[in-house]
Amino acid sequence: MLVDFRPHTRLRGTKPVDLTTSLVPVVEALGEGAVDLAKVRVVSDWVQYRENFRDVVDLRPILHSAPAGGGAVPVPMGAREDDLEVAVDVRRSHDVALKELTATLLRSAPDRAVLEGWGRGSESLVWDFNALYWSALELWEKATGCGYEQALPGGESDARNRDAARELIDGLFAVWDRLSASNALPEELYVVELGVGNGSQAKVFLDEFRDRDREHGRGYYRRLHYLMCDYSQHVLDLARETVAEHIAHVSSFALDATRPRTSLGFLQYKVFLVYISNVYDNLPTDEVAHLGGRTYCVQTRAYLPAGEAAELAGSVAASTQELPALVHKLLRLGPALLPEAAAAHFPDVDSAVGFWRRAWAALRLEERYVPLPGLDTYPLTPVTGRVGQIPLSGELLRPLLESGADVRMHVNNGALASFVDSLMLLHPFGTLVCHDLFVTDIEGYRTHFRGPGKYDGSVVNWVNGPLLAHVGRRRGFDVHYDRFRHRTGGNIVTMTAQVRD
Numbered sequence: 001m002l003v004d005f006r007p008h009t010r011l012r013g014t015k016p017v018d019l020t021t022s023l024v025p026v027v028e029a030l031g032e033g034a035v036d037l038a039k040v041r042v043v044s045d046w047v048q049y050r051e052n053f054r055d056v057v058d059l060r061p062i063l064h065s066a067p068a069g070g071g072a073v074p075v076p077m078g079a080r081e082d083d084l085e086v087a088v089d090v091r092r093s094h095d096v097a098l099k100e101l102t103a104t105l106l107r108s109a110p111d112r113a114v115l116e117g118w119g120r121g122s123e124s125l126v127w128d129f130n131a132l133y134w135s136a137l138e139l140w141e142k143a144t145g146c147g148y149e150q151a152l153p154g155g156e157s158d159a160r161n162r163d164a165a166r167e168l169i170d171g172l173f174a175v176w177d178r179l180s181a182s183n184a185l186p187e188e189l190y191v192v193e194l195g196v197g198n199g200s201q202a203k204v205f206l207d208e209f210r211d212r213d214r215e216h217g218r219g220y221y222r223r224l225h226y227l228m229c230d231y232s233q234h235v236l237d238l239a240r241e242t243v244a245e246h247i248a249h250v251s252s253f254a255l256d257a258t259r260p261r262t263s264l265g266f267l268q269y270k271v272f273l274v275y276i277s278n279v280y281d282n283l284p285t286d287e288v289a290h291l292g293g294r295t296y297c298v299q300t301r302a303y304l305p306a307g308e309a310a311e312l313a314g315s316v317a318a319s320t321q322e323l324p325a326l327v328h329k330l331l332r333l334g335p336a337l338l339p340e341a342a343a344a345h346f347p348d349v350d351s352a353v354g355f356w357r358r359a360w361a362a363l364r365l366e367e368r369y370v371p372l373p374g375l376d377t378y379p380l381t382p383v384t385g386r387v388g389q390i391p392l393s394g395e396l397l398r399p400l401l402e403s404g405a406d407v408r409m410h411v412n413n414g415a416l417a418s419f420v421d422s423l424m425l426l427h428p429f430g431t432l433v434c435h436d437l438f439v440t441d442i443e444g445y446r447t448h449f450r451g452p453g454k455y456d457g458s459v460v461n462w463v464n465g466p467l468l469a470h471v472g473r474r475r476g477f478d479v480h481y482d483r484f485r486h487r488t489g490g491n492i493v494t495m496t497a498q499v500r501d
């Protein structure tokens with residue numbers, strides 16, 4: 001048996017994790033059960049998100065071959081072939097009857113309302129919930145009485161930070177002054193922001209830009225075009241109101257941040273700044289793992305635990321069997337239209353919003369490990385056939401997966417696609433700046449839980465910084481990570497990407 005205790009820093013300090021109550025009962029239950037102990041991994045995490053998709057103990061089957069139709073998977077010499085991973089959240093495990101809980105799970109599969117089939121994490125319906133949250137944000141915020149920013153670390157976005165905006169603007173002015181001196185500065189100065197939220201980031205940038213330009217005296221504000229992009233029309237409308245005083249310099253685009261060039265192709269090589277904050281951690285992602293010498297894709301499937309499912313179904317005069325169809329209807333139509341489509345269950349919009357919030361709170365993800373037949377068979381970004389779009393091969397993961405001990409990490413497929421597509425927009429002297437939750441060292445995946453968690457109605461996963469940097473460098477860009485300098489104590493890191501000199 002292999003026991004992987006990831007949050008080792010929690011073994012010290014004022015309230016150290018007590019292994020005898022938080023982990024040992026799991027091992028005891030395994031000892032008394034029927035599983036082959038030589039083929040079990042026990043993995044402990046500290047799941048820092050109070051709202052998340054995990055139970056205190058989860059069982060994750062480790063498949064030896066891809067499910068039907070997946071083809072044969074070669075087994076490397078000397079690889080461990082485990083059957084089962086037992087995952088324990090040690091933040092919560094001392095509060096429950098841990099041994100009994102684990103023994104019950106080992107005896108038989110628990111009763112659940114399963115909402116979808118097994119698939120890659122990036123394909124799960126949790127992303128439909130995420131998109132619904134942003135498109136119907138107004139209804140959600142009305143029901144909770146809280147704005148989305150309150151769920152972000154620190155209670156507000158670091159993108160509002162004026163010192164950070166000034167530093168960025170001064171950098172832009174320096175580049176433009178140099179280009180201007182050699183008559184190489186285009187008349188139109190483009191800045192693209194992806195994922196604008198309520199527009200606070202855009203407003204801070206535009207206010208500071210106007211003020212700095214007044215002092216600088218080169219008339220850059222007059223030439224500025226700020227393009228606000230988001231996939232939620234509601235969010236774009238909010239942001240437009242926020243930047244009303246700058247509206248002559250602002251356009252908005254409803255687009256998917258994972259494919260900015262579908263709408264912004266006309267700006268290829270013309271954009272001086274692509275500006276992103278707290279968006280990459282909100283884009284669909286798979287997870288992959290290298291365990292005992294084999295590489296796996298983590299497959300997931302969303303479910304509601306039986307008790308919560310029965311309660312939820314009862315609250316809308318439905319049976320548990322009807323629940324999956326109602327959830328899918330909610331995700332397809334949104335809460336505003338649900339009362340029309342399912343009047344017997346939802347008398348009004350408020351009841352549909354209540355159903356949405358309760359379903360989201362109860363939502364969990366089952367996981368299993370499925371061996372990958374070869375990294376080259378796993379495209380990291382979609383194969384679209386679009387001109388200039390080369391899918392990224394899973395081979396890019398190899399140096400990170402084979403970097404030492406067992407590791408499980410995010411692929412951040414959505415962020416990768418967005419990043420690569422955005423680089424194509426950049427002027428040769430342009431910069432991509434992204435404030436987000438980056439893991440900057442693969443070791444960080446071996447010691448800390450990095451998601452998924454729930455931020456209010458949305459999904460959060462940390463972003464695989466070494467992977468983005470590796471991909472950027474292969475494309476001729478310098479990619480740097482710096483701790484966000486303008487606030488102490490936060491986890492936000494700033495990524496900067498520029499064409500290599």
Ligand SMILES: C[S@@+](CC[C@H](N)C(=O)[O-])C[C@H]1O[C@@H](n2cnc3c(N)ncnc32)[C@H](O)[C@@H]1O
Nearest residue numbers: 134157159195196197230231232256257277278
């Ligand atoms: C957490 S908010 C961040 C807002 C703002 N940048 C900030 O830092 O406060 C995430 C934003 O990304 C947008 N978003 C998420 N996924 C997106 C996608 N695939 N395409 C476009 N926008 C997306 C959401 O609608 C939302 O406005």
